[in-house]
Amino acid sequence: MRVLVCVKRVPAPGAKINVTGDGLAVDTTHLGFTTSPHEECALEEAVQIIEREGGEVVVLTLGPAEAEEQLRYAASVGGTGFVLIPNGGADWDPQRTASAIADAIRALEADGGEFDLIMFGNESADAGGFQVGVRVAHKLGRPIVNGIKGIEVTPEGFTAHRAIDTGVEVYKLPKPAVMGVKEGINLPRYPTMKGRLASRKAEIATMELNAPAGGQAMLKLHRPPEQPSTTEILGTGPEAAAAIVDLLDELGVL
Amino acid sequence: MSILLVVLEHDRGDLPVGSLEALTVGRDLAASMDASLEAVVVGDADLTAVAGEYGATAVHQVTNEMLADYGPDAWGEAVAQLVRSVAPAAVMAVGTDRGNEVMAQVAARLDLPFVANCLSVEAGDTWSMTRVQWGGSLLEDSTLTADTKLVSFAHHAIEAAPGGAASPTVKTFEADLDHSYTATMITDRVVLASGVTLSTAPVVVSGGRGVGSEDAFAPLEELAELLGGRVGCSRAVTNNGWRPHSDQVGQTGTRIAPEIYIACGISGAIQHWVGAMASKNILAINTDSDANMVTKAGYAVIADLHEVVPAISAEIRRRRGQ
Ligand SMILES: Cc1cc2nc3c(=O)[nH]c(=O)nc-3n(C[C@@H](O)[C@H](O)[C@H](O)COP(=O)(O)OP(=O)(O)OC[C@H]3O[C@@H](n4cnc5c(N)ncnc54)[C@H](O)[C@@H]3O)c2cc1C
Ligand SMILES: Cc1cc2nc3c(=O)[nH]c(=O)nc-3n(C[C@H](O)[C@H](O)[C@H](O)COP(=O)(O)OP(=O)(O)OC[C@H]3O[C@@H](n4cnc5c(N)ncnc54)[C@H](O)[C@@H]3O)c2cc1C
Numbered sequence: 001m002r003v004l005v006c007v008k009r010v011p012a013p014g015a016k017i018n019v020t021g022d023g024l025a026v027d028t029t030h031l032g033f034t035t036s037p038h039e040e041c042a043l044e045e046a047v048q049i050i051e052r053e054g055g056e057v058v059v060l061t062l063g064p065a066e067a068e069e070q071l072r073y074a075a076s077v078g079g080t081g082f083v084l085i086p087n088g089g090a091d092w093d094p095q096r097t098a099s100a101i102a103d104a105i106r107a108l109e110a111d112g113g114e115f116d117l118i119m120f121g122n123e124s125a126d127a128g129g130f131q132v133g134v135r136v137a138h139k140l141g142r143p144i145v146n147g148i149k150g151i152e153v154t155p156e157g158f159t160a161h162r163a164i165d166t167g168v169e170v171y172k173l174p175k176p177a178v179m180g181v182k183e184g185i186n187l188p189r190y191p192t193m194k195g196r197l198a199s200r201k202a203e204i205a206t207m208e209l210n211a212p213a214g215g216q217a218m219l220k221l222h223r224p225p226e227q228p229s230t231t232e233i234l235g236t237g238p239e240a241a242a243a244i245v246d247l248l249d250e251l252g253v254l
Numbered sequence: 255m256s257i258l259l260v261v262l263e264h265d266r267g268d269l270p271v272g273s274l275e276a277l278t279v280g281r282d283l284a285a286s287m288d289a290s291l292e293a294v295v296v297g298d299a300d301l302t303a304v305a306g307e308y309g310a311t312a313v314h315q316v317t318n319e320m321l322a323d324y325g326p327d328a329w330g331e332a333v334a335q336l337v338r339s340v341a342p343a344a345v346m347a348v349g350t351d352r353g354n355e356v357m358a359q360v361a362a363r364l365d366l367p368f369v370a371n372c373l374s375v376e377a378g379d380t381w382s383m384t385r386v387q388w389g390g391s392l393l394e395d396s397t398l399t400a401d402t403k404l405v406s407f408a409h410h411a412i413e414a415a416p417g418g419a420a421s422p423t424v425k426t427f428e429a430d431l432d433h434s435y436t437a438t439m440i441t442d443r444v445v446l447a448s449g450v451t452l453s454t455a456p457v458v459v460s461g462g463r464g465v466g467s468e469d470a471f472a473p474l475e476e477l478a479e480l481l482g483g484r485v486g487c488s489r490a491v492t493n494n495g496w497r498p499h500s501d502q503v504g505q506t507g508t509r510i511a512p513e514i515y516i517a518c519g520i521s522g523a524i525q526h527w528v529g530a531m532a533s534k535n536i537l538a539i540n541t542d543s544d545a546n547m548v549t550k551a552g553y554a555v556i557a558d559l560h561e562v563v564p565a566i567s568a569e570i571r572r573r574r575g576q
Contacts, residue, residue, distance in 0.1 A: 184499030215367030238565035
C-alpha cells in the first residue's frame with residue numbers, strides 16, 4: 001500500500017492568539033509550531049495501515065523552509081518519505097496551494113507509482129478553508145470524502161466511516177481514493193527515542209513548484225471582540241458546594 | 255435581475271437548522287445585491303414550503319436517480335451543473351462539514367475561489383468579508399474576486415428567522431451524472447447516540463489534565479449523572495487516553511452550548527475555549543486563580559477539584575434527601 005499524507009505547519013498558541021502589528025500573520029515570537037491535529041491523526045492512521053498491510057507513507061507539506069521540523073516529526077512516528085514544497089515564507093491561498101500539491105503528486109506518482117490512498121485533514125487548524133483536499137482530489141479525478149473517523153482496508157478499496165452528530169455514515173471507496181480525516185480516528189503515538197534518532201537522518205526531497213494565485217486575498221487578521229467578564233468566586237474549598245448547588249438551583253438544572 | 259443561490263443542506267429531506275440560517279443570511283445578502291433569493295434542493299425532497307417561508311422566490315430541484323442519498327461528488331457535480339446553467343452572481347451554503355464539503359466540490363469543479371465560514375459579507379464587484387479562522391479564535395478580513403462568488407456562512411453565527419414569505423416557483427433541473435459518482439455515496443448508516451449528546455446536554459461536567467487519571471473521572475461521572483448531563487474533557491485528557499475523543503470539547507472536538515459548563519482542572523487554552531464559549535454559564539474549578547478558564551468564567555471555585563466535585567454531589571443528594 002502506498003499512502004500520501006498532506007500536513008500543514010501551524011503555530012501552537014495557548015490562552016490567546018496574538019496578531020503581528022501589520023495584521024498579516026499570527027505573532028509567533030513566543031510560540032512553538034505543530035502539525036494540524038487532524039493531519040497528525042491522518043499520519044498515524046497511514047502508519048497503522050502500512051504496519052498491517054506493508055508499504056510506504058509519504059508525507060508532504062507546502063510551507064516555509066522551517067516546515068522541515070514537521071516532516072522530521074513525521075519521520076519519528078513512522079513516515080517513510082518526505083517532501084517539502086517551499087512557499088517562500090508567505091502563505092498561499094487555497095487554490096494555489098491545491099494546484100501545487102496536485103502537481104507534486106503527479107510528479108511523485110510518475111516516479112514511484114500511484115498512491116492507493118491520499119489523506120488530508122478535514123480542515124487546517126489555522127486558516128480552516130475546508131477545501132484543499134477536495135480541490136486536489138478533483139484535479140486528480142479521484143473520489144474524496146471528508147470527516148472520516150474510521151478506515152478499513154478491503155479487497156476492493158476502503159470502507160470509511162464519517163462521524164455525524166448521531167452516529168456514523170458508511171462509505172465504500174474504490175482504490176485509489178482520497179480522504180479528509182478528523183481527530184479522534186486514533187490516538188497518535190509519541191515518537192520513540194529510536195524514531196527520533198532516525199528522523200534526523202531522514203531524507204527530505206524539496207520540490208520547487210508554483211501556481212497562479214486564486215481569487216481570495218487576505219487583508220488582515222484580528223481577534224474577535226472579547227466579552228467583558230467578571231468572575232464571581234464562589235469559594236476556595238469544598239465548602240463552596242452549598243453556593244454551587246444554590247447556583248445550579250437558580251439555573252433550573254438541579 | 256441577478257441570482258443568489260442558497261444550497262439547502264438536507265439529509266433525505268431532513269432540514270438541519272443550518273439551512274434555515276443560510277436562507278436567513280441569504281435574504282439580506284440578496285437584498286443588498288439586488289438579486290433574487292433562490293434555493294437549491296438536491297434530490298427529490300420537497301422543501302418548497304419552508305424555502306418560501308424564509309423568502310426564496312424559486313426552488314431549483316436538482317434531480318437524478320443517483321441523488322436519492324448524499325454523496326459529496328454527486329452533489330458537487332450536480333450543483334456545479336446547475337450553476338453553469340443558471341449563471342448566478344453567487345452561491346452560498348451553511349458552513350457545516352457537509353455544507354463546506356459541497357461548496358468545496360462545486361468550487362473545485364468550476365475552478366472558482368470559495369471562502370468558507372464567513373461571519374459577514376459586503377457584496378460588490380469584489381466582495382469583502384470577515385471569516386472565521388482557528389475555529390473562531392481569530393477573524394480574517396478577506397476579499398473575493400470571481401465571476402460567481404462561492405461562500406459559506408459560519409454555523410450558529412446568526413439565529414434563523416422566517417421572513418419575506420414567497421410562493422416559490424419550482425424549476426426542475428435534471429443533472430447529468432454517470433455511474434462513477436456512486437463511488438462516494440453513503441452506503442449505510444450506524445446510529446450510535448440516543449438521548450442527550452454532548453452537544454445538546456443541559457449540563458456538561460468536564461475534566462482536564464488536573465483530573466489526573468482515567469479513574470479520577472468517576473466523581474465527575476457521578477455529578478453529571480445527578481444533573482442529567484454529560485461528561486466532557488480537554489484534549490490533554492484524550493491525548494492521555496483517559497477519555498474517548500467523542501468527549502472532547504473544543505476546536506477539534508465538540509462545540510457545546512449547555513445551560514452550565516462545569517470545567518474542572520482545565521486551563522482554558524483558546525482551542526478549548528472556542529468549543530465551550532457558547533455555554534450560557536461557566537463554572538471553573540481550578541487551583542490556579544490566574545488560569546484563563548477562571549478569568550473568563552462567570553463563576554469560579556479556587557480549590558482542588560478532587561475535594562470540590564464530590565462535595566457538590568454530596569450536597570445535591572443531601573438536598574434531595576437521598
Ligand atoms: C500570512 C498569511 C497570509 C495568507 N494569505 C492568504 C491569502 O492571501 N489568501 C488566502 O486565501 N489565504 C491566505 N492565507 C491562508 C492560507 O494560508 C490557507 O491556509 C492555505 O491556502 C491553505 O488553505 P487552508 O489552510 O484553508 O486549508 P484547508 O482547505 O482547510 O486544508 C485541508 C487540508 O489540506 C491540507 N493542506 C492545507 N494546506 C496545506 C499545506 N500548506 N501543505 C500541506 N497540506 C496542506 C491539510 O491536510 C489540511 O488538513 C494566509 C495565511 C497567512 C498565515
Ligand atoms: C490546533 C489545535 C487544536 C486544539 N484543539 C483542542 C480541542 O479541541 N480541545 C481542547 O481541549 N484542546 C485543544 N487543543 C489543546 C490546547 O491547546 C491545550 O493544550 C489543552 O486544552 C490543555 O488541556 P488542559 O486544560 O486539560 O491542560 P492544562 O493546560 O495542563 O491545564 C490543567 C489545569 O488544571 C489545573 N489543575 C491541576 N490540578 C488541579 C486540581 N487538583 N484541582 C483543580 N485544578 C487543577 C491547573 O491549574 C491547570 O489550569 C488544541 C491545540 C491545537 C494546537
